[in-house]
Amino acid sequence: MSVEFSRRVTLAITGASGVQYGLRLLQCMLSADVQVLLLVSRAAQVVIATETDIKLPGQPDQQEAYLSELYGAREGQLKVYGREQWMAPVASGSGAPTSMVVCPCSTGSLSAIACGASNNLIERAADVVLKERRQLILVPREAPYSEIHLEHMLKLTRMGAVVIPASPGFYQRPASVEEMVDFIVARILSQLGLEQSLLPRWGENLL
Known part of the structure; x- marks a missing residue:
């Protein structure tokens, strides 16, 4: 019997400062019963080691096991793919989720996505989302x-992407x-159409 989840979202964490945003978003989506297809760039692994106490393993299957245990993911809820794993669902419009978040998004990734470079799985996944007119x-954080x-x-905004600076x-x-961190994560969750209790809506519970 297959396991059902409320949504499926691609999350890419790239090598910009602010990996806390991406990791917190991952935690919140898993708590909301969202299946997450996770892509972590090599540069992001360096930043995670620099900015957090998380000891993320180097291989995708090890990362999947580590993060699943860390955030209490259900079986099959978190899938981690490597940079050249071209048979991953996110590499094709026929298998990719309808939503993708790049958080944080380095300016290098921003450039590659805007130009359709598709030199690795993160860039290809974003290219798929754009060509299929889905949510990006x-x-x-720069x-x-x-x-x-x-x-x-x-350019990306005109293509239909939503840019949420980490401000x-x-x-x-x-x-x-x-x-x-939760302020930004709440904004992302709202864009995804997911319920969130991290931040009250404007006019609610404000001093």
């Missing part, structure tokens, strides 16, 4: 943005880094 959410970065964001607000008076 990009979360860049400062300042150059004209090149802004041009790529404008947390402060009207909810965050008391911790975790609450600042």
